[in-house]
Amino acid sequence: MSRxxxxxxxxxxxxxxxxxxxxxxxxxxxxxxxxxxDRSPLTDLKEVGPCDIGLxxxxxxxxxxxxxxxxxxRQCRVLVAVGACAINGGLPAQRNGRDIGRLMAEVYxxxxxxxxxxxxxxxxxxxxxxxxxxxxxxxxxxxHFLPGCPPSADAIWACLTALLDGRDPALPRPLIRYD
Amino acid sequence: xxxxxxxxxxxxxxxxGDTVIAAATRAGHTIPHLCWDPRLGPSGACRLxxxxxxxxxxxxxxTRALAGLRVACQTEPLQQRRRQLLQMMFVEGNHFCPSCxxxxxxxxxxxxxxxxxxxxxxxxxxxxRAVDASHPALWLDTNRCILCKLCVRxxxxxxxxxxxxxxxxxxxxxxxxxSPSGRxxxxxxxxxxxxxxxxxxxxxxxxRRGFAVPIGERPQDTP
Ligand code: SF4
Ligand code: SF4
Numbered sequence: 001m002s003r004x005x006x007x008x009x010x011x012x013x014x015x016x017x018x019x020x021x022x023x024x025x026x027x028x029x030x031x032x033x034x035x036x037x038d039r040s041p042l043t044d045l046k047e048v049g050p051c052d053i054g055l056x057x058x059x060x061x062x063x064x065x066x067x068x069x070x071x072x073x074r075q076c077r078v079l080v081a082v083g084a085c086a087i088n089g090g091l092p093a094q095r096n097g098r099d100i101g102r103l104m105a106e107v108y109x110x111x112x113x114x115x116x117x118x119x120x121x122x123x124x125x126x127x128x129x130x131x132x133x134x135x136x137x138x139x140x141x142x143x144h145f146l147p148g149c150p151p152s153a154d155a156i157w158a159c160l161t162a163l164l165d166g167r168d169p170a171l172p173r174p175l176i177r178y179d
Numbered sequence: 180x181x182x183x184x185x186x187x188x189x190x191x192x193x194x195x196g197d198t199v200i201a202a203a204t205r206a207g208h209t210i211p212h213l214c215w216d217p218r219l220g221p222s223g224a225c226r227l228x229x230x231x232x233x234x235x236x237x238x239x240x241x242t243r244a245l246a247g248l249r250v251a252c253q254t255e256p257l258q259q260r261r262r263q264l265l266q267m268m269f270v271e272g273n274h275f276c277p278s279c280x281x282x283x284x285x286x287x288x289x290x291x292x293x294x295x296x297x298x299x300x301x302x303x304x305x306x307x308r309a310v311d312a313s314h315p316a317l318w319l320d321t322n323r324c325i326l327c328k329l330c331v332r333x334x335x336x337x338x339x340x341x342x343x344x345x346x347x348x349x350x351x352x353x354x355x356x357x358s359p360s361g362r363x364x365x366x367x368x369x370x371x372x373x374x375x376x377x378x379x380x381x382x383x384x385x386x387r388r389g390f391a392v393p394i395g396e397r398p399q400d401t402p
């Protein structure tokens with residue numbers, strides 16, 4: 001019988017939620033027995049395929065984030081918003097009061113110490129930033145929210161094991177944290 | 180004549196003039212709330228203390244206790260309502276707990292933990308009000324204000340300074356400072372005033388005292 005497939009991704013994230021996933025420590029061996037990893041920063045797969053569970057870290061800050069999120073929604077049966085950024089934009093959403101054009105100009109053009117002629121990168125290869133950072137549920141349907149900045153390893157483990165058992169991953173109070 | 184009402188099947192004694200929440204709290208029960216303080220007049224703003232009184236929803240902080248009332252507090256439909264109210268309060272402000280100095284000691288956050296709130300279901304409003312850091316000892320971030328009016332009432336009812344008020348309409352309702360410039364520095368507030376300390380969230384904070392309590396030892400941390 002084939003094992004359940006899990007995909008993971010970091011959008012406008014810091015990879016901290018993935019580090020917290022790794023914090024389940026030896027339980028990673030148990031997880032490796034239970035599941036197969038699809039696209040993830042921990043595997044080499046470039047595209048997400050049909051999966052049972054998708055874990056999304058980070059909010060949406062640019063066009064590529066939106067595209068990848070939509071791919072995940074198409075392919076994953078259950079999508080989990082992992083961490084404060086995916087849930088409400090998180091600390092990156094503190095840029096929402098500022099004009100993105102001015103922010104880019106301040107960093108790439110007007111900042112002291114830049115080489116002569118530095119300007120805002122404009123290669124089409126680069127994804128354009130969105131005017132504001134958004135939580136992922138504003139773009140696709142999200143099945144479960146796993147709060148925390150990051151969620152603790154125990155919270156991630158409780159959520160994963162519940163989903164793999166076909167249970168509702170409702171967290172007990174001590175595992176719910178937003179900070 | 181009986182001088183008790185029924186709260187989730189338990190008799191709660193009350194005194195004449197008591198509200199449901201005042202009597203229940205004195206008797207050792209917990210009714211979730213954010214804008215109520217026994218020292219101040221009622222506000223009825225947060226709606227978190229909504230209970231069912233004889234089958235109808237009512238705010239426990241503005242409902243007078245009466246002999247024989249049947250009050251339900253811990254029911255699943257009420258708990259679900261509380262989660263929704265809390266979600267509304269979160270999306271209305273910029274509640275980025277990971278960098279808020281009130282985290283771990285915040286009534287809004289701990290009410291949301293207790294209600295089992297994990298994520299929002301509505302769009303974020305992302306207000307962008309300027310921080311007021313003009314006062315030497317205090318600072319004000321109204322993007323975290325839940326309009327509970329505890330500061331407004333503390334400042335009018337306890338010390339008579341009347342430093343705070345509520346201005347604007349609808350979603351643009353916000354806290355304002357009574358001073359010629361509208362800035363905290365030009366008001367009569369002192370850091371020792373109850374109005375400066377009563378804020379249940381991270382909207383009114385003391386300066387130069389943040390992140391002083393280790394995680395695990397903060398007032399709302401669970402073991
Ligand atoms: S005020 Fe409370 S809920 Fe809001 S960000 Fe601060 S800790 Fe979180
Ligand atoms: S500043 Fe704090 S105390 Fe005053 S109304 Fe806002 S949340 Fe309530």
